[in-house]
Amino acid sequence: MPNSRPVPTVRRRRLGESLRRFRNAAGLNLDEAAAAVGWTAPKLSRIENANAHIRRGEVIALLKAYGVTDSEVFDALETLARDAGKRGWWQTYSGIVAPAYxxxxxxxxxxxxxxxxxPLLIPGLLQTAAYxxxxxxxxxxTRTPEEIAALAELRLARQAVLTRPTGPLKIWAVISEAVLHQRFAVRPSTMRDQLRRLTDCAELPNITLQVMPLASTPHPGHAGGFSLVGFPTAMPDVVMLENLMGVSYVExxxxxxxxxxAFSRIVAAALPVDDSKxxxxxxEEESRP
Known part of the structure; x- marks a missing residue:
């Protein structure tokens, strides 16, 4: 049976991008870097382009060839190599979740x-179940009621990162004021409860909330929403974009x-944190019956 080509998951792409960045910083081309560890240039190219597996020991060999000595870099990229194909808890929902999501x-x-x-919705990590x-x-x-319920359940399960014991995820969200005025005719309490949820979230030390006022000056956010996902220094950040066709990445x-x-300019155009709260x-108070 022929070897199956590895799926270029986002973890594998981040690993390849990191290795390429350190190779370039060392001033080595593909042939020189591959020769330094006894490989061929095509093998290294496949790894950098997320089309081949790489073992943790091979990551160490490459980093040493590139003159990297930072232990945090070694640990971070070893972890990426180890977890590149790892199945997460969300695989339980694989039948309804697209691979990009x-x-x-x-x-x-x-x-x-x-x-x-x-600019359009409350961020998923801050949503209530009803919202x-x-x-x-x-x-x-086109989703069935059962699929909608499962997707909502998944969205709430994601929120565990906000209180994880290994270090809560830090989230900085700038939400358009227009989003806060949305109303749900069938369940009027939905938005009231969502506003209360935002008020509670704003008090957590790892969550920063700002509101982009309707009367804001022009800013880069007028081109559309995005999420900038940040990692420890050794790993490159990633941008997630989402629309009706699904999720895409800028890497x-x-x-x-x-x-x-762009996010820095959006923050500057938004209301200060205290005013937003x-x-x-x-x-929320005005929405109460």
Whole structure:
């Protein structure tokens, strides 16, 4: 039986991108780097392009050939190599979750931080169960009630990263004020409960919330929402984009830095944190019967 080609998961792509970055920093081309560890250039190229497996020992050999001495880099990339094909808890939902979305959940589970601009919906990590069900039902269009319930359940399960014992995920969310005015005719309490959830989240030390006011000045967020997923220094950050066609990623260093700069400008255009908290709390209070 022929060997199956490994699926280029987002973890494997991040590993390949990191190894390419360290090779370039060492001033080595593919032939020189491959020769340094007794490989062929095509093998190294496949690894850098996420089309081949690499063992943890091989990662160490490459990093040493590149002159890397930072133990944190060794640990981070060894972990990526070990977990590149690892199945996560979300695989339970594999029948209803697209591979790209599963990739994002794996990113989220590895991440140190997520910075997101949300012009259309409350970010998934901050949603209530009712809000998740209502919005998933409206967006997916063709899902069965059972699938919608499972997707909502999955979305809430993702929120465990906010309180994980190994270090809670840090989230910085800038939410459009228009999102906070959304109403649900069938269940009017949905948005009230969601606003209360945001108020509670805003008090957690690992969550920063800002509201982008309706009267904001023009900013890069007008081009659309995105999530910037951050990792320890040794690993490259990743940008996630989402629309009706699904999830896509921006992974190149130069391209990711564009979104980093954009988020800084979005933050500057949004209401300060305390003013944002006050606005959300006031809207929650006004929504009470």
């Amino acid at each position: 599963a990739d994002y959940i794996s990113l989220e589970s590895d991440a140190e931080s997520v910075k997101t601009f949300a 998740a069900r209502e919005t998933i039902s409206g967006i997916t269009m 190149g260093g130069t391209e990711v830095s564009t979104f980093t700069d 006050a606005l959300i709390a006031r809207m």
